Amino acid sequence: MPERSALAAELALGLLEGADRASALRLVLSDPGFAAEVDSWRARMAPLYDGFADVAPPSGLMARIDQAIDAEAAADQVTTLMPAPRAQGGWKIATFAASAVAAMLALALVWPSPQSPGPAPQEKADVAVAQLTGPIDGLLLTARYDSSTSEMLVRVEGMPVTETEPELWIVPADGQPRRLGRLLRGGVTRIAIPEGHRKFIDPVSELILTMEPRVLHDPDRPSAPTVAQGRLQRI
Structure with missing residues (x-):
């Protein structure tokens, strides 16, 4: 581009x-x-x-994310997708997720897929x-x-x-x-x-x-x- x-x-x-x-x-x-x-x-x-309506995140969400990141089993599952050191903490994971969502949205706008799920348009x-x-x-x-x-x-x-x-x-x-x-x-x-x-x-x-x-x-x-x-x- x-x-x-x-x-x-x-x-x-x-x-x-x-x-x-x-x-x-x-x-x-x-x-x-x-x-x-x-x-x-x-x-x-x-x-x-x-x-889509605005939805507030549930209480304690970040704490649960941090616990999942610190768990060895969860780390083993995500290491191939997101090899970040555990010491980075939950806020950097949230930043990564926000950036990924923005990138995915940009890609969807440039190259829409007919199989992509979404609300069906009214006839x-x-x-x-x-x-x-x-x-x-x-x-x-x-x-x-x-x-x-x-x-x-x-x-x-x-x-x-x-x-x-x-x-x-x-x-x-x-x-x-x-x-x-x-x-x-x-x-x-x-x-x-x-x-x-x-x-x-x-x-x-x-x-x-x-x-x-x-x-x-x-x-x-x-x-x-x-x-x-x-x-x-x-x-």
């Missing part, structure tokens, strides 16, 4: 941190071609994010996804619309604390924003798309985020500048 494509994939997968992430985000804003490549990766990942369901980014460092929105339920699920990450509220809008080909609803500052917001707005779920439409007063001056148009945006893509 070319270095530029790899950088786009790493940004979409959330593998970049600190100065590397800031540099990549600046490139997104200055280079439309790179931004399109990042959006393509994020659009392919969006269904994976929204298809005739029209699904559209979008990733919204902007100049606010760390702010990322992932939107997924399913025509079978006429609902849009929007996951928000990195929302700063402000006195204004996040509002989601859809901007179709005519350039006139239509309000979809107010979002939670974190986690997933479920929005029932009004019947009159469903016709705008189209690849020529964009989703935008603005930070509005708690009481909207005009619910039919934004009163604040766009802080994140992304184009809808059908999958």
Whole structure:
């Protein structure tokens, strides 16, 4: 994979941190071609994010992992796959596992296997996804619309604390924003798309985020500048 494509994939997968992430985000804003490549990766990942609920690890999990690593029988079983000294401890094993999961996800996106297990897609369901980014460092929105339920699920990450509220809008080909609803500052917001707005779920439409007063001056148009945006893509 070319270095530029790899950088786009790493940004979409959330593998970049600190100065590397800031540099990549600046490139997104200055280079439309790179931004399109990042959006393509994020659009392919969006269904994976929204298809699974967040689950907290059970209490005492790390202690059990450490015990398994320290056990001679367990060490004999994993030595050919992961020949790491026992003194490294549970936290390095967890880091290895996280890196392996990220690598496996990247491979699955590049080279999907028809035998791979996963949720069966609903027949005739029209699904559209979008990733919204902007100049606010760390702010990322992932939107997924399913025509079978006429609902849009929007996951928000990195929302700063402000006195204004996040509002989601859809901007179709005519350039006139239509309000979809107010979002939670974190986690997933479920929005029932009004019947009159469903016709705008189209690849020529964009989703935008603005930070509005708690009481909207005009619910039919934004009163604040766009802080994140992304184009809808059908999958």
